[in-house]
Amino acid sequence: MDNQTTTETNITQIIIGQAISAWDAQNKAVSKFFEGENLDRINEVIAPGKNRIGYILGHLIAVNDAMLPILGLGEKIYPEMLEFIRKPDKELENIPSGADLLQRWDEVNARLSDNFNQMTPADWLERHTRVSEEDFAKEPHRNKLNILLNRTGHTAYHVGQLALAKPAGNK
Amino acid sequence: MDNQTTTETNITQIIIGQAISAWDAQNKAVSKFFEGENLDRINEVIAPGKNRIGYILGHLIAVNDAMLPILGLGEKIYPEMLEFIRKPDKELENIPSGADLLQRWDEVNARLSDNFNQMTPADWLERHTRVSEEDFAKEPHRNKLNILLNRTGHTAYHVGQLALAKPAGNK
DSSP, rough: HHHHHHHHHHHHHHHHHHHHHHHHHHHHHHHHHSGGGGOOOSSSSSSSTTOOOHHHHHHHHHHHHHHHHHHTTTOOOOOOHHHHHHHHHGGGOOOOHHHHHHHHHHHHHHHHHHHHTOOOHHHHHHOOOOOOOHHHHOOOOOBBHHHHHHHHHHHHHHHHHHHSSSSSTTT | OOOHHHHHHHHHHHHHHHHHHHHHHHHHHHHTSSSGGGGGOOBBSSSTTSSSHHHHHHHHHHHHHHHHHTTTTOOSOOOOGGHHHHGGGOOOOOOOOHOOOHHHHHHHHHHHHHHHOOOOHHTTTTTTTSHHHHHHHTTTTTHHHHHHHHHHHHHHHHHHHHHHSOTOOOO
C-alpha cells in the first residue's frame, strides 16, 4: 500500500474505533447504574405506571444478545431473553434477579466486544443478516455498522430513562 | 488516486455519512415528538418531580447550538439558550412557547446540517475547539466526529425520557 492508502485505512480504523467506543460508553453507563444499591431495585418502576428497572435491563440484554446473529457472529447466548423484546413489562411475571441480569449483561457484551476487536473496517461495511443481498445492493447503508450505531442510540434512550429512577440527590 | 485509495476514501465517506444519519435520526425523533399536541404541553413534566417537556427541548437546542463553535462552524445562534444547560429546570421561570422552541430547534439543526454536508472525512478527524493542540496530539480521538457521536447519544438519552411523557395509548 502507498502512503495515501495507508492514511485512508488508518482513518477508517479510527472512525470505526470511535463508533465502537461510543457503543461501549453507553453499555458502561448501564453497568454503572446497576453498581451498588440499584441492583436490588429491579422490581421498582422508573416512573409511576412505567416499566420496571429490571425490565429495561432485561430488554437491553435481549437486544444486545440479538446483535450476535444479526452481525453473523453466532447464536444468541440467552434466546429465552427474547421475551423482554416480544412482551411488554406487564406480561412478564418472573424477572431474573438483579445479579443474574447483570451477569448476563456483562457476558453478552464481552462476547460482542471480543468479536468487534477482530472485525476489520471492511467487515463493518458488509450487509447484516436481516437484509437480503438484493435489498443490500439497493441500500448499502444497511450494513453491520448501521446496527452498531442504531443499538448505541437505543441503549442511550434507555439510559435516559434509568436516570429518572435514580434516588433524589444521587446524580 | 489509484483504485484502492478511491475505495478507501469511499468507505470513510460512507461511514461518516452513516454517523451523520444516526445524528439526524435522533433529531427527527425529537421533532416528531413535538408534532401535534405535544407542542402545547411544554410546561408538563415528563414524570412526577422530573423536568418539564419544554426544558428538555430547550436543553437539546442549547446543546446542538453549542456544537457550532465547538466544531469551528461559527457562533451560537441562540447564546441565551445556554441557561438550559447551566441551570436546572426549577431555576428557569420563563420558557419560550413550544412553537418558538421548535422553530429554534429546526433552525439550529438546519445550520448544522448545511455545514456537515460540506465537511470532508478529514475535517471530521480534526480536533474540536474544546481540546488544545497539545492534548489532541496525545488523544487523537478527541476529534469533531467524537462530538457528533457523543451528541447523538445525548439526544437519544432525552428522546427516551420524552417517550415517557407520551399520553397512554399514543405510542
